Amino acid sequence: MTPFQTILAKELRCFFVSPILYVVGAVFLFISGLIAHLMTVNAGQQAVRFLQVQNTYAQLNLNELVFRSLFYSLDFVLMFLLPILTMRLFAEERKLHTFELLLTSPVGINELISAKYMSVLVIYLGLLSLTSLTPIILSLYASFHWHPILTGYVALAFQGGLFLACGLLASATTENQVVAAFLSFGMILLIWLLGGLGSLLGDTTIGTVLSYLSFTEHYDRLVRGLLEAKDIVYYLSGIVLMLFIAHRVVDSHRWS
Amino acid sequence: MIAVQHVSKHYGHHRALDDVTFHVKKGEILAFLGPNGAGKTTTMRILTCFMPQSEGSATVAGFDCLDQPTDVKRHLGYLPEIPPLYPELTVDEYLTFVGRLKRLTPQRLASRTSHVIDQVGLGHVHHRVIGHLSKGFRQRVGLAQALIHDPPVLILDEPTVGLDPKQIIEIRELIKSLAGSHTIILSTHILPEAMAICDRVVIIHEGRIVAEDAPDRLSSRLRRSEKMSLTVKQPQPDWLERLGTLPGVLNVLPAATPNTCTVDCELGKDLREKLSQFVVSRGYGLLELKPLSLSLEEVFLQLTHQEEDAGPGEFDHHDSSEQPPA
Ligand SMILES: Nc1ncnc2c1ncn2[C@@H]1O[C@H](COP(=O)(O)OP(=O)(O)OP(=O)(O)O)[C@@H](O)[C@H]1O
Ligand SMILES: [Mg+2]
Numbered sequence: 349m350t351p352f353q354t355i356l357a358k359e360l361r362c363f364f365v366s367p368i369l370y371v372v373g374a375v376f377l378f379i380s381g382l383i384a385h386l387m388t389v390n391a392g393q394q395a396v397r398f399l400q401v402q403n404t405y406a407q408l409n410l411n412e413l414v415f416r417s418l419f420y421s422l423d424f425v426l427m428f429l430l431p432i433l434t435m436r437l438f439a440e441e442r443k444l445h446t447f448e449l450l451l452t453s454p455v456g457i458n459e460l461i462s463a464k465y466m467s468v469l470v471i472y473l474g475l476l477s478l479t480s481l482t483p484i485i486l487s488l489y490a491s492f493h494w495h496p497i498l499t500g501y502v503a504l505a506f507q508g509g510l511f512l513a514c515g516l517l518a519s520a521t522t523e524n525q526v527v528a529a530f531l532s533f534g535m536i537l538l539i540w541l542l543g544g545l546g547s548l549l550g551d552t553t554i555g556t557v558l559s560y561l562s563f564t565e566h567y568d569r570l571v572r573g574l575l576e577a578k579d580i581v582y583y584l585s586g587i588v589l590m591l592f593i594a595h596r597v598v599d600s601h602r603w604s
Numbered sequence: 605m606i607a608v609q610h611v612s613k614h615y616g617h618h619r620a621l622d623d624v625t626f627h628v629k630k631g632e633i634l635a636f637l638g639p640n641g642a643g644k645t646t647t648m649r650i651l652t653c654f655m656p657q658s659e660g661s662a663t664v665a666g667f668d669c670l671d672q673p674t675d676v677k678r679h680l681g682y683l684p685e686i687p688p689l690y691p692e693l694t695v696d697e698y699l700t701f702v703g704r705l706k707r708l709t710p711q712r713l714a715s716r717t718s719h720v721i722d723q724v725g726l727g728h729v730h731h732r733v734i735g736h737l738s739k740g741f742r743q744r745v746g747l748a749q750a751l752i753h754d755p756p757v758l759i760l761d762e763p764t765v766g767l768d769p770k771q772i773i774e775i776r777e778l779i780k781s782l783a784g785s786h787t788i789i790l791s792t793h794i795l796p797e798a799m800a801i802c803d804r805v806v807i808i809h810e811g812r813i814v815a816e817d818a819p820d821r822l823s824s825r826l827r828r829s830e831k832m833s834l835t836v837k838q839p840q841p842d843w844l845e846r847l848g849t850l851p852g853v854l855n856v857l858p859a860a861t862p863n864t865c866t867v868d869c870e871l872g873k874d875l876r877e878k879l880s881q882f883v884v885s886r887g888y889g890l891l892e893l894k895p896l897s898l899s900l901e902e903v904f905l906q907l908t909h910q911e912e913d914a915g916p917g918e919f920d921h922h923d924s925s926e927q928p929p930a
Binding site: 349351354356358361362365366444445446447448449450451452453454455456602 | 652655656674677678680682684686687688689690691692693697701702704705706707745749767870
């Protein structure tokens with residue numbers, strides 16, 4: 349086994365024996381199920397209303413009524429939940445003094461960070477794939493377009509990936525897990541608010557730059573079914589940047 | 605095997621290590637002695653590439669700690685001050701994890717794991733979760749972790765802390781048995797431990813090396829006079845004064861009981877014969893006459909408390925009493 353695989357396996361093992369994963373997983377799946385349920389019921393009520401008023405079966409747009417709102421709500425849920433998943437990554441190693449073991453083993457900081465990031469990413473994507481039950485079950489009873497749903501999942505995957513990278517960075521800066529969680533939540537919130545500020549400033553240069561820096565417009569396009577390279581580039585560079593800063597942080601702690 | 609040259613380390617404005625130089629030969633066991641905050645852990649962290657030094661150079665197994673950290677780390681087993689354990693893993697899982705981190709092949713990993721479990725006496729707890737083990741057993745797991753890849757250099761920060769007396773003896777035996785094929789640095793506060801297992805002792809105080817020698821030679825080096833304890837049967841009121849007039853006797857001090865005294869003699873003159881003749885001829889009744897040597901504890905206290913009578917010129921190098929503290 350390479351050090352990357354070794355650390356990845358250990359991280360996954362620690363996740364599966366800790367309650368955090370189960371709590372985060374249960375809350376995430378429960379909320380996503382609940383939202384999907386509410387949206388579907390809501391769509392059904394609209395269909396009934398159509399029937400009463402117009403006496404015809406209207407072609408309801410499930411993509412818009414169910415999935416788009418589902419994707420927007422999940423985005424919000426991730427903002428709160430993912431920092432809890434990432435908070436222990438480095439903070440715990442510091443607290444347990446196992447950092448000393450890792451950094452005095454023939455393992456590069458690159459491998460350490462990538463393995464840790466991969467472990468939370470795997471867990472998050474696993475949870476996300478469980479939510480695909482919603483479109484699969486709905487597709488048995490109704491028809492809708494698959495394309496925006498697939499890009500919506502791409503959006504969720506990248507969005508979560510970015511949040512996880514923020515969380516990893518936050519965790520690398522402290523040995524207190526609670527501080528790490530709040531810090532990553534704050535970072536995500538800040539990036540989000542940049543978008544708000546950007547749209548407030550409108551079409552000015554600063555406004556455009558700020559909107560680009562925030563994930564809102566990129567997420568938006570993907571959820572609406574537009575799969576464009578620039579949005580993927582945005583997410584990938586954001587993730588790489590966060591992991592790079594985390595690398596510097598881990599390295600610099602040795603110098604203090 | 606290990607060379608530390610003029611190494612200093614600053615934490616902000618705090619100087620934790622100041623121009624530390626020492627060498628460890630292959631197969632040697634070196635003990636690092638010093639009071640709390642002396643800089644033992646800091647030195648070890650520099651040697652293990654956990655943190656870089658501010659000045660100077662350190663090499664382990666021929667590799668520089670700053671320039672070739674990966675090579676250094678491959679040759680090292682390190683037991684930090686606080687054993688680096690994951691409480692949610694079992695002992696087996698943990699040792700497997702560390703072995704893989706140290707790049708052991710799967711076959712070797714299996715044999716090494718069972719070997720070190722035997723070595724440090726973890727036989728009946730190897731399947732238990734580390735978080736449920738007692739402190740002494742955790743310390744042993746920490747030690748097993750340092751040994752798992754059979755590294756040529758071992759750096760052990762207070763390896764016997766928290767162990768029971770029987771286990772302390774076993775672990776000391778283990779460390780002793782590793783000498784020769786392994787080069788070992790260990791830190792300790794326990795002086796008999798250093799005496800018992802080490803070839804050489806480095807005493808460090810406030811970031812400076814204040815003495816470095818074999819344990820038994822340290823105490824003799826520190827003496828500026830030979831001390832004798834003399835016990836007689838019938839002391840006379842002026843016997844101490846009379847003893848003091850003997851040639852070669854520097855000082856006579858009364859000891860705990862009225863018929864015992866401590867005689868300070870000039871260094872290098874064995875006055876035992878003259879003293880006994882004198883005592884017998886005066887009819888004091890000689891009961892006991894024995895030379896006193898400083899215990900390592902006394903040496904240690906004397907060195908680290910920088911008593912004014914520990915004058916300069918005692919040591920070949922690093923005499924701290926001449927320089928004002930940094
Ligand atoms: N991370 C740090 N930041 C600032 N100062 C530190 C740090 N680590 C150690 N020090 C300081 O450096 C000095 C040496 O500490 P070190 O841990 O090396 O002592 P030690 O000899 O191992 O002591 P002990 O016997 O208590 O383990 C101490 O004064 C300590 O306060
Ligand atoms: Mg220490």
